[in-house]
Amino acid sequence: MRWDYSAGHAYPPRDGNLAPRYGRQVHAEPWIEPITAEQLETLLPLIAAYQRFYEVEAIDADRNRAFFARFIAPSEDGMLLGAWREDQLRGYACLYWSFTSTVPAETVLMNDLYVEEAARGEGIGRALIEASATVARERGAARLEWATAPDNATAQRLYDSTGAQRREWVEYELEL
Numbered sequence: 001m002r003w004d005y006s007a008g009h010a011y012p013p014r015d016g017n018l019a020p021r022y023g024r025q026v027h028a029e030p031w032i033e034p035i036t037a038e039q040l041e042t043l044l045p046l047i048a049a050y051q052r053f054y055e056v057e058a059i060d061a062d063r064n065r066a067f068f069a070r071f072i073a074p075s076e077d078g079m080l081l082g083a084w085r086e087d088q089l090r091g092y093a094c095l096y097w098s099f100t101s102t103v104p105a106e107t108v109l110m111n112d113l114y115v116e117e118a119a120r121g122e123g124i125g126r127a128l129i130e131a132s133a134t135v136a137r138e139r140g141a142a143r144l145e146w147a148t149a150p151d152n153a154t155a156q157r158l159y160d161s162t163g164a165q166r167r168e169w170v171e172y173e174l175e176l
Helices: 037-053 061-071 124-139 153-161
Strands: 031-034 078-085 088-100 105-115
Touching (some): 037 061, 061 088
Antiparallel strands (some): 031 078, 078 088, 088 105
């Protein structure tokens, strides 16, 4: 089953390649759809919460608005997916179109994945990963990639449960 993420309404199918949930209370399924220009203002507080989680000191709403607007579908740079439940935005994923020269092919980098604290453990993060994987497959990407902080054990439990393989690459950052 395909879903049209350019139409503004997307309901990704359950992916048989991802491991099933164990021991979780089942809540109403979230719906996942690309963030529209009209929804960007609703998304900005979640982006700021994600930045606070990673201890960003100078959060700038205007800078966030300008930066993340570039990912409103359709975009040559990437896509913002929103997870909604009960007409409230509960989480988001920001996807960047990227490349790998080892295959060579396009990849999709899930650069941000955030679920508001009150909604964690309800399947929203998993639904965002599944939707991100669907977007990557539909683009013909070789893989979906993401990273998390070494001490983010909660996220790692979710990521490990998806069947994704943990890599041993060492990442570097050069501040410019």
